[in-house]
Amino acid sequence: MSRQISYRWRLRELMATRGMFTVGELMPHLTERGITLSISQVHRLVSGTPERLSLPVLATLCDILDCTPADLIATAAQNLPARRTVGEDVPIDLTARRPKRVRLTTEG
Secondary structure (H helix, E strand, C coil): CCEEEEEEECHHHHHHHCCCCCHHHHHHHHHHCCCCCCHHHHHHHHHCCCCCCCHHHHHHHHHHHCCCHHHHEEEEEEECCCCCCCCCCCCCCHHHCCCCCCCCCCCC
């Protein structure tokens, strides 16, 4: 059975609970821990959901916000309905697949 995995990036929420509401408030905490990112990179990290994230950045964010990676990344999984396979015994309605006979007439 297939499973669909989803996740939610909660950095902005956790920042707000710690009293940080802008990128400018997060930047000094990152630089004092040795993470050098541009302001646009940090803005994308805060405002969007990253698809790739380095472990040092993740560990630093956890240290700044006093949280765990599980707090930053909320995950969910659900089962997907099974797909039909080629060999399954499924009745086929042949009337829908057969062409209709055409009658040709001559006009005269």
